[in-house]
Amino acid sequence: SLFFPRYHPDGTLREIVPLRDGYEKVIRRYVRDINSVPYPTRPIVPFMRVVHDRLSVEIARGCGWGCRFCQVGFIYRPLRERGGKEILEIVREALGSTGYDEVSLLALSAGDHRCLFPLVRHLMEELEEERIALSLPSLRVGTFPEGLLEEIKRVRKTGFTLAPEAATERLQRVINKVIPRDELLEAASRLYRAGWRVMKLYFMIGLPTEREEDIREIARLAREVRARGGQVNVSVSTFVPKSHTPFQWEKMLSLEEIEEKQSLLKGVLRGRGIRLKWHDPKMSFLEGVFARGDRRLGRVLLEAHRRGCRFDGWSEHLKWDSWQEAFDRAGVDPSFYISRERSLEEVLPWAHLDPGVKVEYLREERERAYRGLPTPPCREGCERCGMCGERGGLVLADPSDIPPPARRVGVREVVLRKPWVRKIRSRFLKLGEARLLGHLEMIDVFLRAARRASIPMRFSEGFHPLPRITFSNPLPVGVESLAEFVDLELRRYIKASEFVERMNRELPDGLRILSSAEMAFKGRALPNLFTADLFLISFEHLSSPPPLEEVRGALKDFSRRDRFPVKVEKKKGIREVDLVPFVEGLRALPLEEFEPPVPLPAGVPSPSDILETEWVVELKLKKAAGVKPQRFISALLGLSSDEERLLRVLKVESLPPPL
Ligand code: SF4
Numbered sequence: 001s002l003f004f005p006r007y008h009p010d011g012t013l014r015e016i017v018p019l020r021d022g023y024e025k026v027i028r029r030y031v032r033d034i035n036s037v038p039y040p041t042r043p044i045v046p047f048m049r050v051v052h053d054r055l056s057v058e059i060a061r062g063c064g065w066g067c068r069f070c071q072v073g074f075i076y077r078p079l080r081e082r083g084g085k086e087i088l089e090i091v092r093e094a095l096g097s098t099g100y101d102e103v104s105l106l107a108l109s110a111g112d113h114r115c116l117f118p119l120v121r122h123l124m125e126e127l128e129e130e131r132i133a134l135s136l137p138s139l140r141v142g143t144f145p146e147g148l149l150e151e152i153k154r155v156r157k158t159g160f161t162l163a164p165e166a167a168t169e170r171l172q173r174v175i176n177k178v179i180p181r182d183e184l185l186e187a188a189s190r191l192y193r194a195g196w197r198v199m200k201l202y203f204m205i206g207l208p209t210e211r212e213e214d215i216r217e218i219a220r221l222a223r224e225v226r227a228r229g230g231q232v233n234v235s236v237s238t239f240v241p242k243s244h245t246p247f248q249w250e251k252m253l254s255l256e257e258i259e260e261k262q263s264l265l266k267g268v269l270r271g272r273g274i275r276l277k278w279h280d281p282k283m284s285f286l287e288g289v290f291a292r293g294d295r296r297l298g299r300v301l302l303e304a305h306r307r308g309c310r311f312d313g314w315s316e317h318l319k320w321d322s323w324q325e326a327f328d329r330a331g332v333d334p335s336f337y338i339s340r341e342r343s344l345e346e347v348l349p350w351a352h353l354d355p356g357v358k359v360e361y362l363r364e365e366r367e368r369a370y371r372g373l374p375t376p377p378c379r380e381g382c383e384r385c386g387m388c389g390e391r392g393g394l395v396l397a398d399p400s401d402i403p404p405p406a407r408r409v410g411v412r413e414v415v416l417r418k419p420w421v422r423k424i425r426s427r428f429l430k431l432g433e434a435r436l437l438g439h440l441e442m443i444d445v446f447l448r449a450a451r452r453a454s455i456p457m458r459f460s461e462g463f464h465p466l467p468r469i470t471f472s473n474p475l476p477v478g479v480e481s482l483a484e485f486v487d488l489e490l491r492r493y494i495k496a497s498e499f500v501e502r503m504n505r506e507l508p509d510g511l512r513i514l515s516s517a518e519m520a521f522k523g524r525a526l527p528n529l530f531t532a533d534l535f536l537i538s539f540e541h542l543s544s545p546p547p548l549e550e551v552r553g554a555l556k557d558f559s560r561r562d563r564f565p566v567k568v569e570k571k572k573g574i575r576e577v578d579l580v581p582f583v584e585g586l587r588a589l590p591l592e593e594f595e596p597p598v599p600l601p602a603g604v605p606s607p608s609d610i611l612e613t614e615w616v617v618e619l620k621l622k623k624a625a626g627v628k629p630q631r632f633i634s635a636l637l638g639l640s641s642d643e644e645r646l647l648r649v650l651k652v653e654s655l656p657p658p659l
Contacts, residue, residue, distance in 0.1 A: 003352055005295065011336055013294070013347040028355045032392040034061050034080050041094040045448065047441050047508070054102035054135070055094050059087055059119075063108035064378030064394070065140070066385075067177045068369050069165070069207065071242035072108055074362075075355040077387040079378055080395040084115035084402040091123060095132065099448030099506070102133045102158070111139040117148055118402040124151045125405035130451065131155050131465040138163045138202060141179045141187050149194040156464055160191055163202035166210075167217035173372040174209050176365070185224055192229035199225060199232055205261045206239040206253040208369065215261055219268040231273045236265060238284035240291050243350045244357065246365035249342040252288040254335070255281055280315045286323065289337045294349035297337075299330035358386035423468075423489040424499050425526070425658065426516040427601065430481045431610065434510025439474035445508060446486065453502035456492035470526045472654055476628040479535075481651035482604050485658060487519070487526050514603050526658075532584055532622050534597065534653040535629045538613040541646040546637055548615050551588045554636050555617070558586065566635045568627050577627055585620035594618060598657055607650055620655070 002023050006014040018024045031037050039058070046053075062079040063072070082090075091103055103123070107113060123134060134151075135158035152158060164172070164179040172178045191199050203218050218234065226232045238258050241250040253261065258281040269276045290297060303326035304312075304319075311317040327334050342348065344363055361384065368375060380396070383389045430442070437445060447467055450457055459465040468489035475481050496516040503513050539545035558564060564583075565576045591608050594616065600606070607616075619629050634644035 005349070012342075013349060013351075015347060016349075016352045018352070025352050025354045028075070028353075030076075030356075030392070031061075032080070033395050034058070035083050035086050035395075039082075039086075039090050041090055042097045043094070045098045045100070047437055047445055049441065049444065052104075053100075054104050055091070055098055055100040056104045056106050057087060057090050057094065058082065058107065059105045059110060059113050059116075060107035060397075064112065065109060065177065066365070066375050066377060067165070068175050068246040068365055069204070069239060069242070070108075071245050074244050074357050076108070077355075077357060077378075077385065078392060078394050079112075081113055081115075081397040083397050084119050084399065087115070087119060088122060088402065092126070095127075096452065099451035101131065101447070101451065102135060102156075103127070104135045104137065106137055109140050110136045114397045115399045115402055117145045117151075118399055118404075120148060120151045122402055122405045124154045128154050130457075131459045131467075133158050135159065137161070138200075141184045149190060149196075153194060153196075157194075157196050159198075159200065160196055161200040161202065162187060164221070165202065165204050166207055166214060167203060167221045168214045170372060171207055171210060171214045173374050174369045175207055176369070176374050178374055181221070181224075184221070185228060188225045188228040188230070197230050199230055201225065201232060201234050203234065203236050204239045205236055205265065206258065208239075208247060208250050212264070215264055216268055218265060222269060222274050223271060226271065226273050231275070233275045233277065234269060235277045235279075236262070237279040238281065238288075240284060240288045242291050243348065244353075244355055244362070246362045246369055248292065248348065248362065249344060249346070249366065251341040252338045253284075254339050255285050258284060280318065282318060282320050283313070283315060285334070285338065286312065289334045292337055292349070296330075296332055300326050300332050303327075303329045356387045356391060361385040422493065422518045423487050423521065424494070424496055424516050425485065425487050425519045426500070426503075426513045427657075428484050428486065428507075428511060428513045429604065430475065430484055430511055431605075432480070432510040434508065435478055435480045438477050439471070442511075443469070443471065445511065449503055449506035449508075449511075450488065452506040455488070455499065455502065456490055456494060458489040458491040472530060473527050473623065475651065476630075476649075478645070479629070479649045479651055480610070482514075482600065482607075483533075483651055483654045483657065485526055485529075485654060489521075515601050529658050530623055530654045530656070532620055532655045533629075533651055534585075534655060535619045535621065536591075536594065536607055536611065536650045536652055537617040537619060537629060537633050538591075538611045538648040538650070540611065540613040541648055542643055548588060551617065551637065555586050555588060558583070558636055564636075566627060566632060568631060577625070579625060579627060579632055582622040582625035582627070583619070583632075584622060585618065588615060588617050590615050596652055597655065598653070600652075607652060610650060611648065613648075 002019055004017045004019055006017060008014050043055075060079060060081040062076040063070070064079040065073065067073050087105070095103065105119075110116065113119070120134060127134065133156035136152070138161035141162050141164065162184065164184060165177050166172045166175055169178065169181070188199055201222060205215060207214075218236070222232050222234050238253060241247045241252055262278050262281065265278070266276060304323055307319065307322035307326060309319050309322050309326070312319065312323075365375060378394055380394055388394065430437070434442075447469065450467070457467040457469070459467055470487045472485040475484060496518050500513045500516050507513070561580060564579045566579050568575050568577050591611060591613060594607060617633060619632070621627070621629060621632070629649050630644050630647040633639070633647060634641075639647075
């Protein structure tokens with residue numbers, strides 16, 4: 001360590017002693033102009049569905065409002081906006097490399113960005129045709145201009161959140177976030193009039209100087225918003241005082257106080273169309289301890305980890321008893337960190353960390369909070385908090401930077417009426433690690449590849465436009481296939497051969513289009529075309545595979561049976577299925593003797609190139625069986641569930657083959 005803490009007998013810090021000359025403080029380094037550093041436009045795109053499954057582009061860093069509870073608002077000062085032209089370029093490039101269907105413009109207060117409206121208008125003009133939606137994080141009331149909602153909803157009404165944090169003007173002045181009530185209600189009216197059905201409101205309980213009426217007012221305000229026409233989702237979290245803010249000296253609510261205030265709120269915030277969500281008090285308590293902790297908490301962390309605490313941020317994983325044991329074992333009283341107002345002279349554990357804002361300024365702001373005095377936002381030429389001046393200053397974007405959008409009048413309508421609109425039917429393979437993609441994940445992977453490949457997909461109409469795409473029946477996870485099919489409707493003609501080439505450039509390893517054909521809209525939906533699947537099952541991954549003769553014996557035994565009930569796990573529980581009527585063919589044979597029922601199309605690898613085994617079980621299973629092939633084989637041979645998982649299954653053909 002570069003520092004050593006000395007404590008008073010009462011546990012408070014006496015001093016933080018630097019251990020090396022010239023290293024008295026840790027001074028924050030920061031980028032003065034975020035336009036001057038490259039922005040990552042090729043982020044990792046997970047195959048699985050994740051939270052925030054969209055392209056996020058940071059349009060500004062820092063915030064100029066100075067809300068007194070907000071740590072990032074102080075430690076990311078000064079406000080630095082990204083230029084409008086730069087944002088446009090980043091969005092274009094990153095969408096091209098990721099294939100996302102939603103872009104989120106991120107900032108601590110996105111509504112303040114000088115270019116927001118022209119930027120959104122320009123982006124929507126570009127994104128509408130591809131049905132790429134735009135979303136904004138929670139906005140400050142009064143910062144979103146007229147017309148913004150109309151632009152955003154051109155594709156999809158993405159979630160809309162306003163964060164007043166406190167419901168009474170008195171408390172809003174304390175926290176320096178004054179949101180006039182009539183402006184909030186007007187914003188709600190505009191939102192509902194524009195067609196949004198739900199509005200989210202964020203509040204905090206436990207803010208300094210809070211009174212009972214402040215909590216009751218949350219309910220009253222929510223009801224007034226509700227009266228403007230739509231549903232209101234109210235999220236209430238507990239105020240956690242943070243370092244480097246004017247409230248860093250405050251006492252936090254105890255666990256009992258949090259529960260008491262939450263139950264008051266639950267009692268008064270009721271009614272149709274109003275939903276209340278609150279933060280788990282125990283989680284807030286732990287956050288409160290660690291938010292202003294010191295190195296003595298390291299022992300608590302270690303003890304908690306030893307007791308199996310992992311992922312405690314997910315309430316279902318929070319092991320509260322283990323945390324309490326950990327505090328006891330480490331000899332640390334958590335209330336020391338939570339329920340104690342610090343004196344303004346106390347040496348705080350982060351005193352040697354200097355993000356740039358002067359401590360005197362934080363003290364002044366605290367003083368103003370208690371006097372209910374708001375502080376005006378950042379402005380050019382200001383040097384009051386110590387952040388601007390020699391160390392840098394505000395960087396504000398220029399709205400005239402953004403060229404007016406070139407309108408494509410009526411393009412969409414004309415294209416939809418053209419007679420050549422077709423769909424493309426493709427056969428593709430799914431091999432290797434791609435077998436682990438679930439059906440929904442595979443759809444996402446496929447659609448993102450199609451967007452990256454600039455395939456002119458056709459979209460459904462309505463509230464949430466989606467590409468018109470149909471896959472053959474879902475393949476069980478873990479099964480590889482040489483015969484998957486997909487229909488993709490087009491809004492503009494593209495040659496099938498070009499489709500194959502472009503898609504294969506973008507699909508990840510293990511997914512490859514084998515052939516495509518242009519199709520008319522006529523005909524049955526893809527999933528209804530097939531009656532059966534042909535699988536090859538290999539035992540190559542089992543540590544002791546069953547001998548061929550034993551397998552043949554089991555298959556022979558099956559052929560003599562009238563019934564073969566297999567237990568299958570379904571969403572609604574375990575179900576028993578008799579498989580005899582569904583098995584159309586079953587035999588064990590040397591792999592080299594396997595002949596596909598119809599010749600495999602050109603470019604399809606032979607099963608003997610994929611499977612590393614000498615013999616396989618060939619299974620022709622009717623579609624309607626609804627049973628995984630490995631489940632059937634496992635039941636037939638009496639394999640354990642581990643062995644069942646290790647069976648290698650390759651679907652060779654969907655019957656009858658449509659291409
Ligand atoms: S010096 Fe003034 S403008 Fe700069 S960050 Fe501080 S308050 Fe804002």
